[in-house]
Amino acid sequence: MIDTFEIALIAGHSAVHLLGAELEEDIRFKGNYCKVTDPLGQSGVRAINITRLNNSEKYRIAIETNPTELLEGAASIELFHCSQENVEALQKVLNETLESIHPYFSLTNGKWILSRIDYAKQFYTPHVELYTTLESKGPIPYRYEGLQKSGSTYKTCNSSRINAYNKGNQLSKTNRTAALKEKANGLYRFEYQCLKPKYLLKKYKIDHSEWFGLFKEDIALAVLKAHHERHIKVGDYYTYDEAAKLIMGMKKQRRTKEKVLEVLRFIEVSGSFFNALQAIKNDAESVPKPYRGANSKVSFDILKDKFNEFIREHLCKSGINPILLPGDSDTPFLPNTSAKLFTV
Structure with a gap:
């Protein structure tokens, strides 16, 4: 039900320096932004994005994570199932991963916030190309912009993105293994990328410090259903x-x-x-x-x-x-x- 999520920490330059030292990375900004891809050399932590905040001496350190890959320790196209057992396991492994960089970055310091969560569902179909073609011709809701992307329905606004696409086609353009690409053939995925989870935390009455509360199947399903109907429309x-x-x-x-x-x-x-x-x-x-x-x-x-x-x-x-x-x-x-x- 979850593809990826991102957590963020607002910190001073000393934390950025510490991060660079522990990762043995030269943190170089292009403008006010620096992206470190595959920072730990392991599956799960896709990237660390560092942004220098305007009119401030603070920085935003954001960690982009694929929960299934983090738990399995290998590249995967499977979605994270939001059972209580899985969520508890994820919390443990994520905290261990952050502390392996340095104890300063531990989840227990209470300063991490959820800055993005991507809910998704998927299924195999011989009509994956036809579905993506049909759905790309559908409505573009108010405040969204529809972008023409081959093999997908991609719509974006300030707070979220919708992507309904052919997973096999997407992976074919990457350096993922042949086995993983083969497994993704015929896989249709519908994804809602929430770029401002504060809205969902407020809607479901979850405290900002308890953001793992959004890692629930009923919430994921409710969000996905609502946006599917809005962007794809009902009807066969x-x-x-x-x-x-x-x-x-x-x-x-x-x-x-x-x-x-x-x-x-x-x-x-x-x-x-x-x-x-x-x-x-x-x-x-x-x-x-x-x-x-x-x-x-x-x-x-x-x-x-x-x-x-x-x-x-x-x-x-x-x-x-x-x-x-x-x-x-x-x-x-x-x-x-x-x-x-x-x-x-």
Whole structure:
């Protein structure tokens, strides 16, 4: 349920000097930042990131950790399971690892904070490439920016990132072992990267000093489900012909059914949900008549809300994703990834 996490410590220059001496590393800053990759020469501790804080003599020392690799002592694509036993084992091993650098960095000093946590779930599928292609065409929620990355759905804002991707494709571009790359083939992963865990600590009423409280399965599942629905949308994937059969068989007025099919075609021709909204914003000729007339931000916002509500009411509630499978797809139907991620 957890891929990686990061803990941070605010300290003076003496702590940075001590860290460099113990690691036998020459801490050199580029601007106000220094990254030490594989600092301990062991699996689990991916990097130590040191930032010189603006208008201060303090530094932020952040340690990026993969909990599964730390516990197993080897590279892995498995996610950390948030059982009480695993969390207790992780606390012990992490503290021993930090103290092996120097006792100053012990978890017991109470100064470490959780600065990032990446919740994730994954499953194997022969359709991993198709899923990542379809989901990359989905909506981009308010305040998020969608970045075009091959083989993934990557959206980011100031406080978090979403990444739904082909793990095998990602590892193929690294220097990981051939065995690990082979094991990752066909592996789909949905990941929510929380860059400001203070929000989650407050939401779940966990004291900042007790940040291991976020290492719980029910919290991870709740967070992942909420963001999956927001970024991917509910509903299974169909070709246009299959979607049309379902829609025409619904207990709706014929004119409404025709409007639903028109919206589906419009999104398909636009290439993505985002592009469809851009077409509405630009009042393009391809836009269905009910959503024409955007000539200001106010009018666009009204039309966008109307468009989104129509999709929720007539597609998502009927179990149809607004993104269509390609017409030449070898399958006319593909279940939403939520079925594999969150259904036992």
